[in-house]
Amino acid sequence: MRKALLFLLLVNLALVFAPVIVAIPLIRHTSAILAVAHAAQRIAPVVSVASALFAATMLFRLRRPSMGIMFVLLVGCAVMSRINLLEWVFAPASDAQLAAIGEFREIRDNDMVIGVTLGGESRAYPVRYLAYHHMLNDRLGPTALLPTY
């Protein structure tokens, strides 16, 4: 039983960390690597919870300390599979705080902006802002926008 749980733990660790290889800039990302990483990311939350429940059942029935450790580690996998690790490095933007362009002094005149005009409404996104957050889930009038950089 201990071996079965160890195997489950290794499977879950692989699932949790498989998507991380897609965050390494300098490797050659083939379609197959991306497909495996995406599949791992999709199933990891379910597989890890099922594994943790299984470990909890074993702990309850056999009451061995090693089962307790496995349970805690598998709960850790379940938590990790729900966290976007990339957003620890590049925090996601909160909803946009706006200023009138005439009063906007946070960047220099020669700094670049991404500008958009829709239905007579215009908005500027500083490139330095997007270079960190990489995107903003925004709205301009009736349109849901995604400026990215």
Add this chain to the structure above:
Amino acid sequence: MWDRAVDGRILRFHLGGVNNQNLLLVDEETGSWWQQITGECLFGPLKGKRLRRIRSDEVTLATWRAERPESSAVKFEQRYLTEYPDSDWEQHIARLPAGPAAGPIPPRELVIGVELDGVTAAYPLAALRARSPVNALLGARPVLLLVGSDGNSVRCFIRPSTQDFYRRVEDGALIDGATGSVWNFGGRATSGPLAGQSLESVQTTKDFWFNWRNYHPASTLRLQL
């Protein structure tokens, strides 16, 4: 700039990963992965869908403010002030390693990519700066590429005919050979017979040559302007 609506449903996007040095986006609703530069869904339930591109401009703050005085601007978030890169951040990025070299210019040279009626081309930014205004052909379509007086804002417009040539006159204004009308950097005729008319604009993308080439393999590189 993408429209977040896909088949009537609005998606929320997050950072998903990196695919050969271009970002992958992941949507909250389905967990699908999307390529940032093409807007194409690569994996997941929405595989094969494409985000609709929204025309956007990459210009200096000063240019945007002068052209759109009613515009809003998105402010920095106070808690991330130390995270935002400095004004000269692009020069630091330019020193990072790049993908494989793919042609006669360095992989990390900045190009302006344009796409019109299925024809894709890249123009080195340095060459455009030196030669602007550039009267060019994209396939059969006559276009005009402009670099603003700030040296960084770039725009592309469709020329009404292959016989229309635009040249620079004083203070950054342009004059067209056919009618002698005077045009500004926004593609609008400010005086002359065509005063008040606007040229149709074409989306431009500022990118590193290797990245543009990677995701637009059919793109030509225009060195002779």
